[in-house]
Amino acid sequence: MKYYDDLRSFIDALDAMGDIMHVTREVDCDFEPSAITRRSYEIQSPAPLFHHITGVESGFRLFGAPASLSSRSDMPYARVAMSLGLAPESTGLEIVEALSAARHKPGIPPVRVESAAAPCQQNILRGEQATLDRFPIPFAHDKDGGRYANTWGTLIVKTPDGKWVNWSIARVMKVDGKRMVGLIVPSQHIGQIWAEWVKIGEPMPYALVQGPAPAISCVSGIPIPAHADEADYIGTLAGAPVEVVKAVSIDLDVPATAEIVIEGHVSITRDCQEGPYGEYGGYLGSGSSAQPTFHVETITYRDDPIWPMSITGRPTDESHTLWAMGLAADALTYLRExxxxxxxxxxxxxxxxxxxxxxxxxxxxxxxxxxxxxxxxxxxxxxxxxxxxxxxxxxxxxxxxxxxxxxxxxxxxxxxxxxxxxxxxxxxxxxxxxxxxxxxxxxxxxxxxxxxxxxxTLQTTRHLHASFEQGYPQEVRQRILDNW
CATH class of the missing domain: 3.40.1670.10 (UbiD C-terminal domain-like)
Incomplete structure (x- = not known):
């Protein structure tokens, strides 16, 4: 087993096992990357890595289907397993057990490193230079309300008193180069924290992290108890603390090896329309709602950054693998408790x-x-x-x-x-x-x-199956297998 502490080493590992599809021709950023990614889900192909995107700086890349089913039929859950530091051949049930078991182990808090040692701050954009227009943000689906700047990134926020830090995934739509609008559901942890900032009348600081260590993205997308820090839980899965660095312009720590970090503040009113968006149920969206505005103030990024994306829809994408496993682990934990x-x-x-x-x-x-x-x-x-x-x-x-x-x-x-x-x-x-x-x-x-x-659906009496395994004597089955 190996824990990948940045997105690049994870992509290299997938590439070595034949699970990366390098798209080297230039692709139009409007729909092509998303359409290719969506088809890759539906035919279970290698994960697409886009090297040349129209209209953005040379070297900027997109990475699709980061935690969907693997193209390797002998290890279908390899992308999820490897993201979490598990063996690529792990079964789905083994992954669920690992996620549940980690809930009962002591957390390992993150450690802060100096800015000079943090790849995510190799490049720093401030003021008007800090614009989303520099980055390859495609439309996910042609009926969406806009380009979605977050589908697989981690949003980092904390309560005004600093006692609860939350790392989560929520969909966030680009409005223009300096504004985004995000879906904040009151019952979700980010919604609970946002409500505390609303109470004191101050905009909520946030960091939107694209391309951290794969385990960070995965844990950000699964349920763990309120007031538990995802960073500590990730440390437990990794067996070592997550390295973080202080953000440039706000009082938050961010993963040091992330590809891109967007910093700013969230409005205290639902002042912008978000959606529609094609969601995990498999249907294109048809409505929008008023949601808070995410103002973009500072952006930091690695050289030649990689922007990951999940294009939700019909099975099978990250919603149906990683998120579903996280929900199953949550259910398993509570039932056993x-x-x-x-x-x-x-x-x-x-x-x-x-x-x-x-x-x-x-x-x-x-x-x-x-x-x-x-x-x-x-x-x-x-x-x-x-x-x-x-x-x-x-x-x-x-x-x-x-x-x-x-x-x-x-x-x-x-x-x-x-x-x-x-x-x-x-x-x-x-x-x-x-x-x-x-x-x-x-x-x-x-x-x-x-x-x-x-x-x-529990049977009062167990019925034998009319199958090869249960319908014939063992010696007959073995003779058939030996001569198959």
């Missing part, structure tokens, strides 16, 4: 983060004597739907462990044959609903309330 003997949790990529599978071991009834499967499903829903991350999940399936939950073909077979048409489900009415899940009615989005459900 509630002393429920859950074996695994998994969100199938093709469900676009609308299904969560909770896998129970064969002996769960022995571990929970006197508890029926209906009662277990009710308990699972009561635990999960109290957590903030589960606002994104409308449907939970409690399943046996007699199949591979990461194999979509097996998932469809199990859900088709074990979900009762009418009964065996726990329905939770009046749960919090936001617009990102795509399965609700307009009146439910307006009210912010809707139903969520836990389906009980």
């Amino acid at each position: 509630a002393e429920l003997p859950v074996k695994a949790a998994w969100i199938p990529e093709d469900s676009t983060v609308h299904w969560l599978l909770i896998v129970m071991p064969e002996n769960w009834r022995e571990l929970l004597p006197g508890v029926s499967s209906e009662e277990l499903s009710q308990r699972i829903g009561e635990v999960l739907f109290k957590t903030s991350a589960m606002v994104f999940i409308p449907k939970v399936y409690v399943v046996d462990d007699d199949f591979d939950p990461t194999n979509l073909r097996e998932v469809v077979w199990v859900l088709s044959t074990r979900v009762h048409p009418v009964g065996r489900r726990a329905v939770f009415e009046d749960q919090r609903v936001i617009r990102l899940p795509q399965c609700y009615e307009e009146e439910e989005y307006v009210a912010g309330k809707g139903a969520k459900v836990v389906f009980d």
